[in-house]
Amino acid sequence: MSLIEEIREAVIEGQANVVVEKVKQALEAGESADTILNQGLISGMKRIGELFEEGIAFVPEMLIAARAMDKALVVLKPYLTAEGVQPIAKVAIGTVKGDLHDIGKKLVSMMLEGFGFEIMDLGIDVPPEKFVDAIRNGAQVIALSALLTTTMPAMKSVIDAIQQAGLRDQIRIVIGGAPVTQEYADKIGADGYAADATSAVRKVRELIGA
């Protein structure tokens, strides 16, 4: 088994210490952070999701897999983000109300930070008012994440709240997360959609003309 496959397996098994150790070894062996992230960590998370759907894994297994990935991201972060870049713009990011999924949002934040954006991470289960406050506190872009089909409508609630506060014209809104699509973004009046962290950076740059 290759190191990358070992990382994937250790994520599925939720062995945080093994994942961290193997990620360090892979970096030392010259594997790219991108390969470790996509073929090791994210691939492992996808598999645990499939096992959950098949009724083989349950919420606790998803949780320990997520913890393992979280710890690995701490090791990987310096390789995914560049230091000392001047902030391009302020992005307020959060997982919408009712949704507790943290990792995708965290990855998007890290990549944006690496490309020179200042990040206001509002966390998970974020109510619409908090996004409105973030705009009043200087955010130029709002980035919304949702992982559940049942929480996607909360993205529309954020856009509605921004509209009602009279702030829609001064903000760009980008949305993403596994169940979200470009079609949904168009339907709820978001300015953009991104499928993954790299395209989120591309989309945000495009939206603010950076």
Ligand code: B1M
């Ligand atoms: Co949950 N969960 N979960 N879960 N969980 C999913 C999402 C699910 C697909 C699993 C499955 O059934 N196959 C399913 C959703 C089904 C649906 O709605 N269609 C599901 C379910 C059902 C649930 C619960 C309801 C389970 C239950 O309690 N019965 C429950 C809901 C809790 C809640 O939120 N209210 C629940 C709970 C949890 C845990 C708390 C146990 C845990 C999260 C822990 C944590 O985040 N700290 C968890 C996990 C780990 C998952 C899976 C296995 C992995 C998610 C993940 O971290 N992926 C997930 C299965 C899967 O995704 N295949 C699943 C890795 C991450 C890097 O990818 O988050 O997709 P992702 O982010 C990507 C892109 O989506 C995108 O870029 C990222 C990087 O490429 N992206 C954006 C994300 N946000 C973006 C924003 C952008 C742009 C791109 O712009 C702003």
